Amino acid sequence: MKWYKKDQHFLVDEQVLDRIIEYGKLNSSDTVLEIGAGYGNLTGKLAGKAGKVIAIEVDAELAASAGKWDNVEVIIGDALKIGFPPFNKVISNLPYSISSPVTFKLLKCKFELGILMYQYEFARRMVALPGSKDYGRLSIAVQYYADVQILEVVPKSAFSSPPEVNSAIIRLVPRPAPYDVVDEGFFMKFIKAAFSQRRKKLRNAIINNAVPLGIKNIDNALKKLPQEIIDRRAETLTPQELAKLADILVYERI
Numbered sequence: 001m002k003w004y005k006k007d008q009h010f011l012v013d014e015q016v017l018d019r020i021i022e023y024g025k026l027n028s029s030d031t032v033l034e035i036g037a038g039y040g041n042l043t044g045k046l047a048g049k050a051g052k053v054i055a056i057e058v059d060a061e062l063a064a065s066a067g068k069w070d071n072v073e074v075i076i077g078d079a080l081k082i083g084f085p086p087f088n089k090v091i092s093n094l095p096y097s098i099s100s101p102v103t104f105k106l107l108k109c110k111f112e113l114g115i116l117m118y119q120y121e122f123a124r125r126m127v128a129l130p131g132s133k134d135y136g137r138l139s140i141a142v143q144y145y146a147d148v149q150i151l152e153v154v155p156k157s158a159f160s161s162p163p164e165v166n167s168a169i170i171r172l173v174p175r176p177a178p179y180d181v182v183d184e185g186f187f188m189k190f191i192k193a194a195f196s197q198r199r200k201k202l203r204n205a206i207i208n209n210a211v212p213l214g215i216k217n218i219d220n221a222l223k224k225l226p227q228e229i230i231d232r233r234a235e236t237l238t239p240q241e242l243a244k245l246a247d248i249l250v251y252e253r254i
Ligand code: SAM
Pocket: 004, 005, 007, 008, 009, 010, 011, 012, 035, 036, 037, 038, 039, 040, 041, 042, 043, 056, 057, 058, 059, 062, 077, 078, 079, 080, 093, 094, 095, 096, 098
């Protein structure tokens, strides 16, 4: 079986397909990017409302059926490897195995609205707030770039063949970051380190990740951080509290 076949769960529930179109609030001035078009079940409905649809599909056989509408341009290829052409909305039932890299690839693009289907667990992590068990690196990173909301949970039975878990439709609205950081790249690395040992105090996670974070003198660096904060677990801290720590540590690098 080809690697991408495992992602081929086609959405066959017409009502869910129609609601995805409604959430997209499409009109003829929209250029929609669809990632993982399959045989075109969502593509055709998008094409009926949008000005243009750019449909990316890695499976050439499926892609042949996704391109039968005049305003649909099909690109055959791996969404992680090809450059995305300009679009203002992205509406897709995503291939779940690339959820994380494709989301961050999208968040580097300029667009107005995303209506995206993910595995329910992944969607919960995207929207999670401090203190919840789903809150972590993904929640902080996604919410840094966009407002994100679960619109509905979609049962396995809406698909053919059904995936192993439920899914959820997410609304993603990119906006400027709600707080400043000195170095975005370092902040993202710091978040990864902070949640690498989520059951331990943040102090330990920082000590154990001093090398990947490039911190030259960890004892000195720790003294510069607010002690009451680093004695807590990362999952209890707000993104802003974590950003303040990253902004101190960024100056302690080699
Ligand atoms: N759009 C259809 C639907 O809503 O039923 C199909 C969605 S299905 C969950 C995901 C599709 O993504 C499959 O057709 C699969 O072949 C395709 N796919 C998997 N990995 C891909 C990748 N890296 N780049 C582009 N398409 C991919």
